[in-house]
Amino acid sequence: MSFTRNRKLRAMLPAFALAFNSCAALQPPSATGPRNEPVYPVLFKEDIHRRDAVITAINKLLPQPSDSPTKDFELQPITATIERLPPSAGSVLYLPKLGTAAVMNEEETRESLRRFIKESQELIGADPAKLSLVERLDQPDGTKVANYEQRPFRYPIRGNYGKLQIRFTTDRRIVNLTSTCVPDADRIQTALAAVVIHFKAEDAVKQLSESDIMYTDARGSKLSFRPTTAGQITPREMVTYVLPSQTQPDALEFHVAWELELTNSPVKMVYVDAFNGQVIAAE
Numbered sequence: 013m014s015f016t017r018n019r020k021l022r023a024m025l026p027a028f029a030l031a032f033n034s035c036a037a038l039q040p041p042s043a044t045g046p047r048n049e050p051v052y053p054v055l056f057k058e059d060i061h062r063r064d065a066v067i068t069a070i071n072k073l074l075p076q077p078s079d080s081p082t083k084d085f086e087l088q089p090i091t092a093t094i095e096r097l098p099p100s101a102g103s104v105l106y107l108p109k110l111g112t113a114a115v116m117n118e119e120e121t122r123e124s125l126r127r128f129i130k131e132s133q134e135l136i137g138a139d140p141a142k143l144s145l146v147e148r149l150d151q152p153d154g155t156k157v158a159n160y161e162q163r164p165f166r167y168p169i170r171g172n173y174g175k176l177q178i179r180f181t182t183d184r185r186i187v188n189l190t191s192t193c194v195p196d197a198d199r200i201q202t203a204l205a206a207v208v209i210h211f212k213a214e215d216a217v218k219q220l221s222e223s224d225i226m227y228t229d230a231r232g233s234k235l236s237f238r239p240t241t242a243g244q245i246t247p248r249e250m251v252t253y254v255l256p257s258q259t260q261p262d263a264l265e266f267h268v269a270w271e272l273e274l275t276n277s278p279v280k281m282v283y284v285d286a287f288n289g290q291v292i293a294a295e
Contacts, residue, residue: 069134093137138193164197
């Protein structure tokens with residue numbers, strides 16, 4: 013009887029193990045249980061691991077590694093992309109040299125910029141393949157400026173994000189580097205693709221024509237107005253609007269929104285969330 017009982021128990025062990033593993037897979041990811049975060053808007057949170065990776069990237073750019081490079085290099089809040097270079101960086105950071113002439117021509121300059129971006133993508137926070145050069149300017153002071161837009165999403169970015177500017181001199185010295193690009197953009201796009209659009213363009217126009225629009229004037233005063241007719245409002249396109257979270261100071265919010273152009277009004281553009289119809293920005 014004992015032998016039979018033991019043999020039955022051994023036969024049942026795989027089933028117990030399978031049941032235990034199945035239950036374990038259903039357990040919350042932490043001891044405190046699942047986080048009760050909203051599905052929308054999509055959030056990007058500050059990450060200490062990303063900040064550490066950026067510090068490593070800065071050290072790779074410097075001729076002499078620093079124990080604390082972020083004391084001089086200013087980083088953007090939340091995204092930890094480069095905000096500006098310290099004045100001293102102008103003597104140590106250079107674009108790659110191309111060609112045999114003392115000064116690179118325009119084609120060589122653009123290729124040199126492309127290579128620098130590839131080498132510095134951790135610091136910039138964007139996939140180089142999803143950055144587009146939109147403007148190359150020669151400034152009165154002799155410096156040169158290259159402006160890029162990040163285009164990682166189905167809809168173009170609006171708000172104060174998704175831009176890269178590189179300022180440099182004819183001898184390839186990088187005078188300043190500023191990035192408001194969004195890291196981890198593929199993950200965000202995957203989440204945005206699942207958002208159900210409830211408001212059409214005509215719904216957004218109707219929403220604006222029936223609501224007071226809040227805005228901030230040049231003096232910083234909070235004001236409001238209401239369009240007198242729907243004819244003042246022209247839908248342009250759907251966009252990805254990025255703004256600091258209203259509820260979480262260490263996060264950015266990503267909204268799918270309608271961009272609406274206004275005429276004869278205190279603001280030029282208003283953005284209406286395509287998911288819930290809320291006015292999220294007026295510019």
